[in-house]
Amino acid sequence: MSKNIVIVYHSGYGHTRRIAEAVAEGSRGHLLAIDAEGNLPEGGWERLEAADAIIFGSPTYIGNVSWQFKKFVDQSSKVWITQGWKDKLGAAFTNSASVNGDKQTTLYTIFTMAQQHGMLWAGTGLMPSNAKSAQRDDVNYLSSFAGLATATPSDASTDEMVAGDLRTAVLFGERVRASAERLA
Template identity: 30%
Template sequence: MAAKVHVIFYSTYGHVWKLAEAVAEGARAAGADVQLLRVAETLPDDVLAKMGAADAQKAFAHVPLADPRKLQEADAIVLGAPTRFGSVPAQMRGFLDNTGGQWVSGALIGKVGSAFTSTASQHGGQETTLLTLSTYFYHMGMVIVGVPYSVPELTNLDAVGGGTPYGASTISGPKGERQPTANDLAVARAQGKHVAGIAAKLAAG
């Protein structure tokens, strides 16, 4: 039985989008039925232009918007967002705040939850952001899945990069000039594959 995996991301400059694509690729390789979805941008166009993010967002504007009312259709939900002071940005927070109905009904209980992120600097809050997202999964009664240390890229010390047992990550640089490395993307693909495998087992009962 193929697991249904929703990879839902919010990205400002495209770094999280690239991780999301890698997570989705890994899940598909494991036989999952994957939907890649994005959280709507809430910043005005003029603000995005001043931030230098308007052109970057055009690259993933084709990705369908996620509907918080449809989360229960998935066996696994993988959330990706950059950090904002050690937590998720308002766009992702607003999306999650619209899932109160699922909390009341228990619609997400027993489903798999997983997360990934990006930060501007090496110690910019990757792990705190991922742990912050885990509190959402806990409140929804979900089964949290990270990245096991059987993934060799998780302990690669040859270069500066992301990747944590709590979820895939990358370092964007203070101006967004640094792109996800091959190692970062490998961790993200491994996360997607692992999530899909666990979700398939749980869905099969």
Template identity: 30%
Template sequence: MKIQIIFHSMSGHVYKLAESIAAGAREVYETGVALYQVPELIPQETLVATGAQASRSAFSHIPVATPEQMVEADAIIFGTPTRFGMMSAQMRSFLDHTGKLWKQGSLVGKIGSVFVSTATQHGGQETTISSFHTSLLHHGMIIVGVPYSEQRLLQVNEVSGGSPYGASTLSGGDGARWPSANELAIARYQGRHVADIAKRLHAT
């Protein structure tokens, strides 16, 4: 069984969640997991000037995704930072290049799941994921989130991302906050949950 994690990350927060999701998916027997990043649209000189390029070095080894490769996956878990309550332009551009797959029905019946990062606690985590689902539904994918069997969703003693829509983290206005232990654990649960459901469907 094959799981693909396709993400866009500017400063590394989404990548940190992606690593935890991958770790969770690998806990399911005979599950192969591959991480990919979407093509970056921001010019190199701009990334360097803003300091983003230094942060991106942590995942520079991750290969760039192509739409065609998604056909090989049983489940695809997408990660994106939030831009005004929606996915980033980089992720939107990647999905906009999947028209051929849509026309051929190549992703119909595959599992799709989403995780995100926002700057603030109410910065659009749920709207980003739910609006992302629209694209997955047009592809005929089966959407999987994070059920409340993951008890960490009920955490109220600290600020934490994570909802039934999917794992999430808060980076803070300056990006100084990194995913907490609770957020990483929810992400790991999401990866394991997606892989488990994909395995069940694959067996039928």
């Protein structure tokens, strides 16, 4: 069954956009970028209203979502008051330069927003790569479960992103799609 999945995200330097593209590949979802001023493009709110599942993405800056993403969250109160996203499937991802970088705070910020909207939640569902033999290119090397967490060195271009993180993003997108189909 075909599901309408929207990936709404902000990306400051292109790395989070690249993760969003990989998530879209796996979920067969549609990208919806939050611009540098924290706004959605024309028709963006309507696209989110029509979605069966919404995957939220923000870089982690100083231990939380970007201000542009936070502006979007604050603007979503107009949706909250009507319970417009209630019972939609939600999920989240983040990217930052550090392996930890307090990414879980970003994911929990998005999770809390989704719960206030009454959304259902999909985590990664991926086993961690945590054995001595683990390599940075393994799937779910950062061992995140509440949402997708990826890391890109601050001096790396989008072409130099970790292949394992991109593969993890595709698998995460596939999980959200399968979850949305199961809920249907």
